[in-house]
Amino acid sequence: MSFSLTGLKRLTLLWVATALAVSYIAQLQYDSWRRFGPPKIQTTYNIFIEPQPPNSETALLASFGAREFLADWYWLKTIQYYGGGDPYGKYRKLAELFDVVVTLSPKFLAAYQTGLIILPGEGFVEEAIALGKGGQRNLPDRWELPYYTGLVYHIYKKDYRAAAEQFTQAASLPGAPPIVQYFSGVYRNLANERQLAYEIFRTVAATSESDFIKERAAKYVLHLEVIFQLEDALKSYQARFKRLPDSFEALVAAGILGRVPQSPLGITLVLDRQTGAILETKR
Amino acid sequence: MLALLPMLQLKNLNKSFNEKVIDNLTLAIPSGQVFGFLGPNGAGKTTTVKMIVGLLFPDSGSIKLDKLPAGSLAAKRLTGFMPESPQFYSHLSAKEVLEFVGTIFGLERPLLADRTKTLLQKVGLADSAKLSVRQFSKGMLQRLSFAVALINEPKLLVLDEPLDGLDPLGRLDFKKLLLNLKKTGVTIFLSSHILADVAEICDSVSIINRGRILKSGTPKALTGSRFVSLEEMFVETIRQDG
Amino acid sequence: MVKVLWALTVNTFRETIRDKLLYSLVGFAALVIAASLLAGSVSLGQDVRVFQNFGLTAILVFQLVITLFIGTQLLSREIERKTALLVLSKPISREMFYLGKFLGLALTLTVTGVIMGLIFLILVFAKTGAVSPAALFAVIFIILEVWLLTAVGMLFGGMTSPLASAVYTFCLALIGHASTTIWILAQRSGSVVRGILEFIYYIFPNLEKFNLRNDVVFNLTPEPIQIGMALLYFTAYTSAILLIGLAIFRRHEF
Numbered sequence: 129m130s131f132s133l134t135g136l137k138r139l140t141l142l143w144v145a146t147a148l149a150v151s152y153i154a155q156l157q158y159d160s161w162r163r164f165g166p167p168k169i170q171t172t173y174n175i176f177i178e179p180q181p182p183n184s185e186t187a188l189l190a191s192f193g194a195r196e197f198l199a200d201w202y203w204l205k206t207i208q209y210y211g212g213g214d215p216y217g218k219y220r221k222l223a224e225l226f227d228v229v230v231t232l233s234p235k236f237l238a239a240y241q242t243g244l245i246i247l248p249g250e251g252f253v254e255e256a257i258a259l260g261k262g263g264q265r266n267l268p269d270r271w272e273l274p275y276y277t278g279l280v281y282h283i284y285k286k287d288y289r290a291a292a293e294q295f296t297q298a299a300s301l302p303g304a305p306p307i308v309q310y311f312s313g314v315y316r317n318l319a320n321e322r323q324l325a326y327e328i329f330r331t332v333a334a335t336s337e338s339d340f341i342k343e344r345a346a347k348y349v350l351h352l353e354v355i356f357q358l359e360d361a362l363k364s365y366q367a368r369f370k371r372l373p374d375s376f377e378a379l380v381a382a383g384i385l386g387r388v389p390q391s392p393l394g395i396t397l398v399l400d401r402q403t404g405a406i407l408e409t410k411r
Numbered sequence: 412m413l414a415l416l417p418m419l420q421l422k423n424l425n426k427s428f429n430e431k432v433i434d435n436l437t438l439a440i441p442s443g444q445v446f447g448f449l450g451p452n453g454a455g456k457t458t459t460v461k462m463i464v465g466l467l468f469p470d471s472g473s474i475k476l477d478k479l480p481a482g483s484l485a486a487k488r489l490t491g492f493m494p495e496s497p498q499f500y501s502h503l504s505a506k507e508v509l510e511f512v513g514t515i516f517g518l519e520r521p522l523l524a525d526r527t528k529t530l531l532q533k534v535g536l537a538d539s540a541k542l543s544v545r546q547f548s549k550g551m552l553q554r555l556s557f558a559v560a561l562i563n564e565p566k567l568l569v570l571d572e573p574l575d576g577l578d579p580l581g582r583l584d585f586k587k588l589l590l591n592l593k594k595t596g597v598t599i600f601l602s603s604h605i606l607a608d609v610a611e612i613c614d615s616v617s618i619i620n621r622g623r624i625l626k627s628g629t630p631k632a633l634t635g636s637r638f639v640s641l642e643e644m645f646v647e648t649i650r651q652d653g
Numbered sequence: 654m655v656k657v658l659w660a661l662t663v664n665t666f667r668e669t670i671r672d673k674l675l676y677s678l679v680g681f682a683a684l685v686i687a688a689s690l691l692a693g694s695v696s697l698g699q700d701v702r703v704f705q706n707f708g709l710t711a712i713l714v715f716q717l718v719i720t721l722f723i724g725t726q727l728l729s730r731e732i733e734r735k736t737a738l739l740v741l742s743k744p745i746s747r748e749m750f751y752l753g754k755f756l757g758l759a760l761t762l763t764v765t766g767v768i769m770g771l772i773f774l775i776l777v778f779a780k781t782g783a784v785s786p787a788a789l790f791a792v793i794f795i796i797l798e799v800w801l802l803t804a805v806g807m808l809f810g811g812m813t814s815p816l817a818s819a820v821y822t823f824c825l826a827l828i829g830h831a832s833t834t835i836w837i838l839a840q841r842s843g844s845v846v847r848g849i850l851e852f853i854y855y856i857f858p859n860l861e862k863f864n865l866r867n868d869v870v871f872n873l874t875p876e877p878i879q880i881g882m883a884l885l886y887f888t889a890y891t892s893a894i895l896l897i898g899l900a901i902f903r904r905h906e907f
Contacts, residue, residue, distance in 0.1 A: 189837070193830035193860065196867040197710040200696070200703045207697050235871060238699055464742040466907040487744040494742070498735040500664065502671045508739075514660040515743045559739070 184231035199233030223255035234266040244276035271304035288319035326352040347392045354389040418442035418598040424472035434622040447613035448602040455622040456602040491565030495572040497556035501545040516563040530558040549576035610641040665757020682715035702870045709866040716799040724806035725818040766796040791865040798863040808898035829860030
C-alpha cells in the first residue's frame with residue numbers, strides 16, 4: 129500500500145499542527161512556572177536569573193580588545209539586574225558587576241557615580257568606598273568622585289573626618305561647585321576639627337561667588353567663634369575654680385562672660401560636664 | 412620533403428601525483444597542423460594539456476612552444492586554451508567574459524570590442540552576448556570557451572575535449588571552424604576521445620595510455636588495411652597495452 | 654600591467670559584491686547598528702556611549718564575518734569551480750592573479766565598511782549633533798584590520814580547506830586582539846614561558862594597533878605618530894603575509 133500525495137500532505141499538516149499546539153501549551157506552562165508562580169528552585173537565590181559576572185581581571189584579559197564594548201555590556205546587565213528587581217531583594221552580584229564595569233572601562237565616570245549612589249543602599253558600603261577611591265585614581269580630575277565618596281562616609285559610616293577629607297579633596301578639583309568647599313568645613317566641624325573648619329568657613333565666606341554660600345559660611349564662622357569664646361571662658365573658669373562649671377550660665381555668674389552667646393545657626397550648645405566638651409545639638 | 416618545424420615540442424616529460432601519470436613522453440607537433448591526442452579516460456591527456464598551458468609543472472623534461480618555455484607569459488600569449496568542461500565567473504555575461512580575458516591579453520578597447528563581436532558571431536552566441544553565463548547550457552559554454560581561446564588570435568590552439576556537449580550541428584560547425592583556422596596557419600593540439608571526428612580533421616595523431624605514447628602517425632597510416640576505422644585501431648591498441 | 658591588475662580587482666569585486674550572503678550581512682549589520690540605539694535607550698543616560706561601542710563592534714564583527722566567509726574561500730572557490738583555469742592559462746603571472754584577488758576583496762570590504770561606517774556616523778551625528786573624528790578613524794582602522802585578515806585568510810585558503818582556513822583566520826583574529834593580554838601574561842611569567850609568549854606576541858598579527866574603538870567614547874583621536882606607525886605595521890605585515898601566501902600559491906597545481 130502506498131500513500132497518495134494528498135494523504136501525505138494531510139499527514140504532514142496534521143503533524144505540524146500537533147507540534148505547534150504542543151509547543152504552545154508547553155510555552156504557556158513554562159511561562160506560568162517562570163513568571164507567575166513562586167520560584168521553584170529550592171535555593172536561597174535563583175541562580176538561573178542572577179547574573180554571574182566573571183572575575184574582573186579575567187574579563188579584562190579575555191576582552192580581546194573590546195574593553196569598552198564589554199564594559200557597556202555589563203553596564204546594561206547591571207541596570208537590568210538592579211532595575212528588574214531581585215525576587216529576594218538582595219542583589220548579591222551588584223558590587224561585582226560594578227567592579228567588572230569599571231575594570232573594563234576605568235574612565236567610565238557614570239558607572240562610578242551610579243555605583244556610589246546605589247551600592248551603599250544595598251549594603252555594599254565598603255565596596256562603594258573602594259569603587260570611589262578606584263575612580264579617584266583613574267579619574268583624578270573629577271570632583272564628583274571624592275564628593276560622592278564623602279557622602280557615603282557621612283551617611284553610612286558617620287565617619288565625618290573621612291568625609292571631610294573627601295570633600296576637601298573634591299573642593300580642590302577643577303569644576304567643583306563652591307558649595308563643596310563649604311561642605312568640607314561642615315564635615316570638619318562635625319568631626320570636631322573646629323579650628324580647621326573655622327579656617328575653611330572663613331575662606332569660603334571671603335571668596336565664594338555664591339551669596340547663599342557666603343552667608344551660610346559667615347554664619348558658621350560666627351557659630352564657631354561662639355564655640356571658641358565658650359571654650360576660652362571654660363578654661364578661665366577652670367583655672368580659677370579648679371573645676372568645670374555646671375552650665376554656661378555659671379560663666380556669666382562668675383563674671384567671665386557678659387551673657388551666654390547663641391549660635392547664629394540655631395544650634396543649641398550643650399556643655400558636657402564630664403569632659404568639658406561643647407556639644408552641638410539641633411533645636 | 413621539407414621538415415616542418417615543430418610548433419610544440421614535448422621532451423621526456425615525466426609527472427607523478429601519487430603514482431606516475433606521464434612516463435617519459437616525447438612529442439613534436441609541426442607548425443600549422445591539426446594534431447590529435449587520443450587516449451582512454453585516465454590516460455594522461457588532460458595532465459599533458461595542463462602542462463602545455465602551464466597549469467601543471469612537469470617533474471622532469473621540457474615543453475617548448477615555438478622555442479618558448481611552456482607556462483611562460485610569452486608562451487601563453489601565443490596560446491589559446493579550451494579546457495575540458497569550461498567554467499566561467501557566473502556573474503559575467505558572455506561579452507564580459509571575452510572582454511575580461513581580452514584585457515588580460517592587453518587588447519585595446521576598440522580592437523577588443525570588435526573582436527568580441529566577431530567571435531560571438533562566429534561561435535553562434537551573438538544573440539546571447541548579454542546573457543549571464545549562469546544561464547548557459549553545456550553546449551553554449553563550450554562555444555564561449557572556444558571564443559575565449561581565440562580572443563588573442565593564437566598561434567597554438569590547445570583544445571581539451573572540445574566537442575563535448577555539442578550537438579551534431581554544433582560539432583559540424585566546430586570542425587569547419589578548426590579547418591578554417593588551420594588554413595590561417597594555426598597549430599591545433601586536440602585532445603579527444605571522439606575518434607570519428609578526430610579522424611576527419613587531424614593531420615596526425617598520437618595514442619596515449621598510462622602516460623606513455625603507444626602509437627603515432629596519420630590516421631590513415633595508423634588504420635592501414637588492418638582496421639576498418641581509427642576507432643577499431645584505437646580499441647585494439649589499448650587492449651594490447653593491457 | 655596596471656590595467657590587468659585593475660581588471661582582476663574589479664572582477665573579484667563584482668564576484669563578491671553580488672554574493673547574496675554579502676547583502677544579507679550588510680543589511681543585518683545596518684539593523685544591528687540601528688538596534689544599538691535601542692540598547693542605548695536602556696543605558697541610564699549612557700546612550701551615546703553604548704551606541705558608539707555597540708555600533709563599532711557590530712561593524713567589526715560583520716566585516717570579520719565577510720572576511721571569514723568570503724575571503725577564506727576566494728582561492729579555494731576559484732580552484733574548485735575551475736575558474737582559475739580561465740585566468741591562469743592566460744598571460745598573467747600568479748603574483749598578479751593573487752594580488753588581484755586580494756585587492757578585489759579589499760575593495761569589497763572597503764565598500765561594505767564605508768556603507769556601515771556611514772550609517773554609523775550619520776546616526777552618531779543625529780544623536781550628538783557633532784561629527785566624531787575619533788569614530789571616523791576607528792572605522793577606517795577596522796577596514797585596515799580586515800584587509801590584513803583577508804591576506805591571512807588567503808594564505809590559509811591556499812593551503813587548506815575553506816572551513817579550516819576560516820577557523821584558523823578566526824583564531825588568529827582572536828590572538829591578534831589578545832596581544833595586550835599575551836604581553837601582560839609574558840611579563841608575569843618565568844623566562845622560558847615569557848620567551849614563548851613574547852615570540853607569539855611579535856609573530857602573530859597585533860590587531861590592537863588598529864583598535865581605536867575603545868577611544869571613541871572618550872573622543873580621543875589618534876596622534877599622527879600612532880597613525881603612522883599603525884600604517885607602517887599594516888603595510889609591512891600585510892605584504893609579508895601576501896608574499897608568503899604567494900610563495901605557496903606559486904607552486905599550486907591546477
